Amino acid sequence: MKKYILRFIFLLFITGVIFASINMIIDPYNIFHYENPRNNGVEANKNYIKTKYILNHPDKFDSFIFGSSRAGFMNSYDIPGGHYYNMCSSEAVPAEHLRILKIFLKNGIIPKNVIVMVDDIACFVDPKNPFHDQLYRVAYPDDDIISKAKFYYRYCDLITTFEALEVMLAHEDDDPEYLERYKESGSERMDKKASDVQGDFSEGYWSEYYSLRVEEAVKDMADIRKLCDENGINLIVMTNPTYFKTYALGVERGYINFLEALAEVTDYWNFSSFSDITVNEAYYYETSHFTPEVTKMMVDMAISGKKDDRLWSQGFGIHVTEENKEEFIAFLKNQAEEYGVKCYE
Secondary structure: OHHHHHHHHHHHHHHHHHHHHHHHHHOOOOHHHOOOOOOOOOOOOHHHHHHHHHHHOOOOOOEEEEOOHHHHHOOHHHOOOOOEEEOOOOOOOHHHHHHHHHHHHHOOOOOOEEEEEEOHHHHHOOOOOHHHOOOOOOOOOOOOHHHHHHHHHHOOOHHHHHHHHHHHHHOOOOOOOHHHHHHHOOOOOOOOOHHHOOOOOOOOOOOOOOOOOHHHHHHHHHHHHHHHHHOOOEEEEEEOOOOHHHHHHHHHHOHHHHHHHHOOOOOEEEOOOOOOOOOOHHHEOOOOOEOHHHHHHHHHHHOOOOOOHHHHHOOOOEEEOOOOHHHHHHHHHHHHHHOOOOOOO
16 A cells, blocks of 8 residues: 555656646746746746846846836936846836845845836735736745745646747747847837837726725835935936826826825936826827837936926926925826816825
């Protein structure tokens, strides 16, 4: 009897090794290929692979950009004063930026500069919401064997892997710079023009699981500010210039409340408003993502000190501080009213 039990255990072990090997080889989300991820048609878990890559190359970069996928089109090469890597990942929020920053510090990686880009996603998305728990968004695991085992186990589902394999086999790689960009900048394609994308601009971007969470988001931003101050890190906070229809949806549901509370814990550069940029489809791929041309203007204003008076008068490029926060919030509310948008109360 003992012999049969041992054989059964051995068979289970061999079966597990075979299944795990298949998942590791196909690896649609590039979890096991973080050093050399493939452009395979399936969105990689960028939260994981970028964190893992930086931990394995702790001296390669001295500055980081944090944000959702919208931050992906900020060209890390364009930013003066540091050697930046773009840590953007799908719907990443301040809680995740804070966690990764803590992981970096724990491993001896102390950045010179950190840029955090926030918008409505930061204050409406709960990272623990089940809708936010897709495989390409799963958070980097804690540094214990159980957390790591649970994390990797999620990527050893043969059904999911083979479903993704169909996408991978049908995908045609038209991005020869994909791997180099991943290793050297972390940013998305800078040659992708808005005119190259057939974006839908009929309505603003909104997801059914969005729910206002100002207190939590602002606390995370306050903790980021405190952590950076304690470690001598230059923190630059920017709000993203979301497309005006998306911005309007956020304002109606409490986005200005978030901006008002954010000003209580940190200064920031505002690019969220109705402006010549945000009402112009030529600067957007669709109603969620803006083009590299926009991020270049953001860097010019917030870091290089270049001011465009007309855009500034529309709220694009205003440096919000303790001194001007009340005047600024009043401006946003009045502007929204002029555009027929009712602010959240």
